[in-house]
Amino acid sequence: MEQDPGLSVLGVTGLPEVSPGDDLAGMIGRGVRLRSGDVVVVTQKIVSKAEGRIVAVDPADGQSRVAVAEQEAVRVLRRRGELLITETPHGFVCANSGVDHSNIAAGYAALLPVDSDRSARRIRDGLRASTGVEVAVIVSDTFGRAWRNGVTDVAIGSAGIRPIVDLRGTADVFGRTLVATEICVVDEIAAAAELVMGKTASVPVAVVRGVDPSWFGEGSVVGDVVRSPAEDLFR
Amino acid sequence: MEQDPGLSVLGVTGLPEVSPGDDLAGMIGRGVRLRSGDVVVVTQKIVSKAEGRIVAVDPADGQSRVAVAEQEAVRVLRRRGELLITETPHGFVCANSGVDHSNIAAGYAALLPVDSDRSARRIRDGLRASTGVEVAVIVSDTFGRAWRNGVTDVAIGSAGIRPIVDLRGTADVFGRTLVATEICVVDEIAAAAELVMGKTASVPVAVVRGVDPSWFGEGSVVGDVVRSPAEDLFR
Numbered sequence: 001m002e003q004d005p006g007l008s009v010l011g012v013t014g015l016p017e018v019s020p021g022d023d024l025a026g027m028i029g030r031g032v033r034l035r036s037g038d039v040v041v042v043t044q045k046i047v048s049k050a051e052g053r054i055v056a057v058d059p060a061d062g063q064s065r066v067a068v069a070e071q072e073a074v075r076v077l078r079r080r081g082e083l084l085i086t087e088t089p090h091g092f093v094c095a096n097s098g099v100d101h102s103n104i105a106a107g108y109a110a111l112l113p114v115d116s117d118r119s120a121r122r123i124r125d126g127l128r129a130s131t132g133v134e135v136a137v138i139v140s141d142t143f144g145r146a147w148r149n150g151v152t153d154v155a156i157g158s159a160g161i162r163p164i165v166d167l168r169g170t171a172d173v174f175g176r177t178l179v180a181t182e183i184c185v186v187d188e189i190a191a192a193a194e195l196v197m198g199k200t201a202s203v204p205v206a207v208v209r210g211v212d213p214s215w216f217g218e219g220s221v222v223g224d225v226v227r228s229p230a231e232d233l234f235r
Numbered sequence: 236m237e238q239d240p241g242l243s244v245l246g247v248t249g250l251p252e253v254s255p256g257d258d259l260a261g262m263i264g265r266g267v268r269l270r271s272g273d274v275v276v277v278t279q280k281i282v283s284k285a286e287g288r289i290v291a292v293d294p295a296d297g298q299s300r301v302a303v304a305e306q307e308a309v310r311v312l313r314r315r316g317e318l319l320i321t322e323t324p325h326g327f328v329c330a331n332s333g334v335d336h337s338n339i340a341a342g343y344a345a346l347l348p349v350d351s352d353r354s355a356r357r358i359r360d361g362l363r364a365s366t367g368v369e370v371a372v373i374v375s376d377t378f379g380r381a382w383r384n385g386v387t388d389v390a391i392g393s394a395g396i397r398p399i400v401d402l403r404g405t406a407d408v409f410g411r412t413l414v415a416t417e418i419c420v421v422d423e424i425a426a427a428a429e430l431v432m433g434k435t436a437s438v439p440v441a442v443v444r445g446v447d448p449s450w451f452g453e454g455s456v457v458g459d460v461v462r463s464p465a466e467d468l469f470r
Binding site: 006007008009010011078080085092093102142145146147148149150151152153154163164165167181182183184185187188189191192194195196198206208210211212224225226227232233234235 | 420
């Protein structure tokens with residue numbers, strides 16, 4: 001019996017509170033010693049704050065929350081009271097267009113980054129410039145799902161990693177070819193990162209170390225992971 | 236700056252090929268040195284094999300595949316050629332009722348365990364008996380999702396861990412209460428495990444070490460994670 005060397009997931013704590021205009025890559029590069037091949041997972045919340053994607057919302061007014069969610073949507077798929085399931089301009093299907101009212105000053109809400117893959121690329125470029133290390137970056141957010149209770153973290157942006165790894169055509173141990181095993185590794189990495197982020201409210205960044213190096217490469221979440229409405233059996 | 240101690244994900248390799256009637260817990264207990272608080276993730280494939288959930292299917296006959304998927308379903312939600320999206324007796328919504336034709340001898344298919352939470356409990360009890368160590372166990376499978384391309388691993392059975400950790404009422408860093416953050420940690424742990432299982436075809440078990448001890452406890456995937464059709468906005 002052997003054991004795979006495996007992977008590790010490290011939460012990065014002690015980052016300062018993020019404000020509009022902050023240099024996230026610089027803060028992360030100073031907060032953790034990165035190695036080549038690391039995947040740095042950054043929660044949407046601090047990306048949105050750094051990018052100034054903050055709006056004022058009356059905390060006591062549910063209708064004002066709904067209005068912001070509607071503004072940020074290209075389509076409302078379902079509506080149940082103040083819960084909207086919407087499609088965002090990126091193509092994400094999520095609750096209330098991803099507008100987030102927690103871990104932000106009262107009276108404000110954080111909107112999704114305008115171009116979440118670009119956000120990931122900027123952080124990756126900044127980390128390369130400040131640390132000299134080549135990493136992949138995933139911007140993560142917490143989404144609900146159809147059919148299953150509970151939320152999980154998924155990728156809303158990525159850079160330096162192929163979001164979906166295609167194992168079609170890889171021979172299985174019985175020698176036949178596999179079918180339909182396009183694994184969304186960026187969502188799985190975001191989920192793994194959440195397991196250390198969830199421990200305390202102040203872990204907005206995690207490093208996933210030991211990811212298969214063959215997964216590094218080009219691609220984007222919006223281009224590769226978002227399913228077009230025409231191909232979707234549930235829209 | 237500090238760093239969270241984090242968690243590690245170890246793939247267990249070198250397990251023998253599994254046959255009906257095999258003692259999975261014994262095989263796993265001999266294959267890896269477990270520690271108290273580990274979460275052992277076991278892929279559905281070897282659980283189904285050990286439980287004899289294997290049927291003969293003509294590999295050249297697509298209609299025979301469809302017939303098995305229909306047999307294993309309580310409801311067919313969508314149909315596109317030979318792809319069925321079905322609801323299983325457990326309540327899972329997945330492709331072709333989870334019937335699996337890869338990594339099994341030609342002419343055979345693996346069906347989902349009849350009671351996947353019971354499967355997890357049996358492995359957990361067996362590991363406690365053979366190693367004396369208290370672990371949690373998750374049985375995982377690879378499912379597609381609505382709205383997003385690519386598959387990810389999710390939990391279809393669990394034992395010794397609360398499937399959904401409710402952070403509602405936990406104060407966020409700004410002191411207000413969080414809403415709607417019931418995190419499905421068993422799905423996130425299954426996803427993390429897949430990241431080492433996907434590396435080679437012969438890693439059917441992974442150990443996730445360092446999970447928040449407060450998550451250990453009672454619950455089941457079918458009872459806690461499966462959303463009832465009445466509460467589901469997309470069925």
